[in-house]
Amino acid sequence: MTDSKQHWLRKDDQDSTKASFPELFFDLVFVFALIQLSEALAADFTFGIAAEALLFIFVLWWVWIHTTWVTNLLDAEIVPVRLLLFALMFFGIVLSIALPKAFTDMGLIFALAYAAMQLTRSLFALYAFRETDSGSYRTFLRITIWLTLSAALWIAGGLAEREMRVILWVAALVIEYAGPMLRYRLPVLGAAPAETLDINGEHLAERCALFVIIALGETILTTGKNASAHLDVTGSPLVLFCAFLSTVLMWWLYFHDGQEQASDKAEETSEPQTTAQHLFTYGHLPIVAGIILTAVGEDFALSHPEERGSINQALALIGGPILFLGGMIWMKTVSSRFLPWSHCAGILALVASFLLVPYVANFVTQVIATTVLFVVALWEYVALRQFRRAVA
Secondary structure: OOOOOHHHEOOOOHHHHOOOHHHHHHHHHHHHHHHHHHHHHHHOOOHHHHHHHHHHHHHHHHHHHHHHHHHHHEOOOOHHHHHHHHHHHHHHHHHHHHHHHOOOOOHHHHHHHHHHHHHHHHHHHHHHHOOOOHHHHHHHHHHHHHHHHHHHHHHHHHHOOHHHHHHHHHHHHHHHHHHHHOOOOEOOOEOOOOOOOOOOHHHHHHHHHHHHHHHHHHHHHHHHHHHHHHOOOOOHHHHHHHHHHHHHHHHHHHHHHHHHHHHHHHHHOOOHHHHHHHHHHHOOHHHHHHHHHHHHHHHHHHHOOOOEOOHHHHHHHOHHHHHHHHHHHHHHHHHHOOOOHHHHHHHHHHHHHHHHHHHOEHHHHHHHHHHHHHHHHHHHHHHHHHHHHHHO
C-alpha cells in the first residue's frame, strides 16, 4: 500500500465515528428532495402515484446510502472528498427539482442527474482506492461496471415514453439493489469477497439515524405547513395533535432502544460489511419509506379530516406505520436476535383497521393509526423495563 492517497482514508480514531460537517451539509439536499416527494404525493395520491412514489423512495435512499458508504471509507474533511460532496449536492438539487415531473417532461433531466450522482461517486472512490487499498479498488471496479449498466437504463428510460420509462427504470433499480446481494458478480472478475471494505459500523449507524431524523423533520415541516392552511377546518386540530404524536412515537420507537442496538451490533460483529448491508443498506429502507408515507397520510387527514376514507388514503395513513414497524422488526431482530412482539401486534392491528376505512372519516383513521403506535411504544417500554429488572 502506498502513501500517496493514504490520508484520503477515514481515520481510525474516536472522531471518525461521528458524522462530519461536510456530510451534514450534503444531507440538506435530501431535506429538499423529501419535501418535493411528499408534496407531489399529497397533491394526487392514486395507486399509480403510489407506485411511482415507491420508485422515488428507492432512488433517494439508494443514492444517499451509497454515498454514505463512501464517506464511511474516506475522510470527508479533506478537500477532494468535500469537493465530491459539493458536486453530488448540485446533482441532487437538479434531481429534486425534476422529481415531481420525472414521469412527464423532465424524465431525462432526472435520469441524468441520478446517473451522474451514482457514477461520479463510484469513479471517485475507484480513483481514491487505486493506490491505497487493492481489495476496495477491485470491489469499486465491480460496482462501477454495474452502475454503468444501470445508468444506461436510466438514461434510456428518460428518453422513452411513460410506459417504457417505468419498465426501464424499474429494471435499473433491480440491477442496483441486486448488486450488493450478488456481491457485484461479473463474468470475468467473479464476485467481490464478502468482507472487503473496512466499514466503521458506529459511523454508519449514526449516519442512518441522522437520515431518519431528516425524514421525521420533513414530516414536521410538511405537517406544520399543511396545518397552518387548514386549522379552520373542523377536526384539523385533532389531526394535527395526532400527526405530531405519531412523529414523536416513531422517533421513540427508533431511538429509545433500536438505534443503539443497531450501532452496537454493527461495531462488534465479526462481519461488519455483511451486517451493515442487512441493518442499514436494506433494513432502513422500509423505515424511511414508512415515515414518508405517514407524512403523506397526515397531509390528507389535515386537509380533509371529515371526508370518508378511501383505500388510496389508507395506503398512506395506515400503510406508512405498517412499513415503519416492519422495518423496525427487521432492525431490532437482526441487532438483538429477539423478535419485538409489540411491533408484530401493531402491524396486525393496523392491517385489521383497513376493514374500517370505507366507513369512517379520515381523522378517525388517523386517530386509530396514532393509537396503535402509542400502544406499541408503551408495550415495548414496559417490556424492556421488566427485562432489564430481571437481568439486573
